[in-house]
Amino acid sequence: MDMQVSFLDRLFDAGLLIDTGVDGLYGRSGQFEDVIAAFERLIDRIGGADGAEAMRFPPGMNRAFFEQSGYMKSFPQLAGTVHSFCGNELDHMSLLKCMEVGEEDWTKGQEATDIVLTPAACYPLYPTVARRGKLPKSGALYDLQSYCFRHEPSKDPARQQLFRMREYICMGTESHVTDFRQRWMDRGVEMMKSIGLDVTIDIANDPFFGRAGKMLVNNQRDQNLKFELLIPITSVAKPTACMSFNYHQDSFGLKWGLNLEDGSVAHTACVGFGLERIALALFHTHGLDVKTWPENVRATLWG
Amino acid sequence: MNETIRELLARVGGLPVAVTELEDAADLYSAGLSSFASVQLMLAIEEAFDIEFPDSLLNRKSFASISAIEQTVAQILKAREAA
Numbered sequence: 001m002d003m004q005v006s007f008l009d010r011l012f013d014a015g016l017l018i019d020t021g022v023d024g025l026y027g028r029s030g031q032f033e034d035v036i037a038a039f040e041r042l043i044d045r046i047g048g049a050d051g052a053e054a055m056r057f058p059p060g061m062n063r064a065f066f067e068q069s070g071y072m073k074s075f076p077q078l079a080g081t082v083h084s085f086c087g088n089e090l091d092h093m094s095l096l097k098c099m100e101v102g103e104e105d106w107t108k109g110q111e112a113t114d115i116v117l118t119p120a121a122c123y124p125l126y127p128t129v130a131r132r133g134k135l136p137k138s139g140a141l142y143d144l145q146s147y148c149f150r151h152e153p154s155k156d157p158a159r160q161q162l163f164r165m166r167e168y169i170c171m172g173t174e175s176h177v178t179d180f181r182q183r184w185m186d187r188g189v190e191m192m193k194s195i196g197l198d199v200t201i202d203i204a205n206d207p208f209f210g211r212a213g214k215m216l217v218n219n220q221r222d223q224n225l226k227f228e229l230l231i232p233i234t235s236v237a238k239p240t241a242c243m244s245f246n247y248h249q250d251s252f253g254l255k256w257g258l259n260l261e262d263g264s265v266a267h268t269a270c271v272g273f274g275l276e277r278i279a280l281a282l283f284h285t286h287g288l289d290v291k292t293w294p295e296n297v298r299a300t301l302w303g
Numbered sequence: 304m305n306e307t308i309r310e311l312l313a314r315v316g317g318l319p320v321a322v323t324e325l326e327d328a329a330d331l332y333s334a335g336l337s338s339f340a341s342v343q344l345m346l347a348i349e350e351a352f353d354i355e356f357p358d359s360l361l362n363r364k365s366f367a368s369i370s371a372i373e374q375t376v377a378q379i380l381k382a383r384e385a386a
Contacts, residue, residue, distance in 0.1 A: 070339070212345070214358055215356075216338055216342060219341070219362065251338070
């Protein structure tokens with residue numbers, strides 16, 4: 001823990017991250033953003049030729065789609081909903097009084113809007129693709145990036161509450177999407193090596209909630225559904241997941257009605273890059289001053 | 304026990320086929336048991352038999368068929384008697 005706090009403090013001191021007073025909610029400096037932009041260009045160079053269709057959504061999604069996704073079944077503890085004041089003038093007066101006195105929680109009267117904070121970049125994609133009708137037999141590939149929200153306050157700079165996830169999402173037959181996932185596991189290792197990062201790939205699971213979640217964890221691990229690419233950031237013994245490789249079988253296909261031209265249910269897989277985590281891994285490995293990073297790493301990132 | 308398990312499976316399993324049509328050894332996942340439904344089934348079985356599945360038995364294998372569930376429940380009940 002001490003190491004984590006001190007790395008966060010060093011990032012604050014160097015001005016790379018900006019303290020907001022809330023754990024896991026940070027501003028980023030121009031330098032920090034430049035590293036992320038350079039890494040995203042590297043992703044484009046490796047994956048660009050695959051011809052993925054790019055889409056960008058804001059970091060909020062339609063609440064109805066969020067509900068349909070089943071996220072609350074598995075991760076209620078991580079979700080963030082957007083609430084607003086929807087009252088009249090009288091309600092406004094009571095609200096102001098409540099805030100002034102400060103004894104009661106003024107947010108109690110806030111009402112849910114139609115927007116939920118996006119929990120993973122690919123969530124708005126599935127209903128969007130489903131609306132378009134059947135997928136081509138040869139499958140489909142999408143490129144998304146979004147800020148994502150997870151309610152897990154922490155002093156570990158690699159566990160932020162609002163962070164960016166870049167994703168490629170593949171839809172098609174089982175072999176099509178599992179080949180895609182394997183290809184990105186190989187590419188991921190090569191990419192990280194090319195920027196001087198020490199990586200391992202391991203089987204993984206999502207943080208499912210509660211006792212029922214233990215069963216989902218075991219199922220996910222038994223079936224090799226999730227792998228992570230790990231890089232030491234705040235601990236060598238417990239390296240941080242900087243990429244994840246997920247095979248959803250036909251669960252999203254069934255849930256959202258994603259069908260291929262021949263009528264079969266589409267299988268899906270996604271590959272995600274934790275952009276802040278990768279930037280943090282670079283700063284942790286090569287130092288807080290990018291000018292002192294190894295020449296080959298700088299050349300790979302900035303050409 | 305077999306009957307209770309079948310009743311619970313019919314109630315929470317969300318299977319597209321009638322539970323009466325299933326053999327004891329039939330693969331429930333091929334029959335359409337989803338990951339989430341298997342969790343619901345696990346919780347319903349715990350309540351019905353007043354047992355708690357240990358972490359080591361919270362896996363797909365334990366819920367793969369009606370006979371697998373019977374064996375798992377019997378194993379938990381036996382361990383409790385022995386304790």
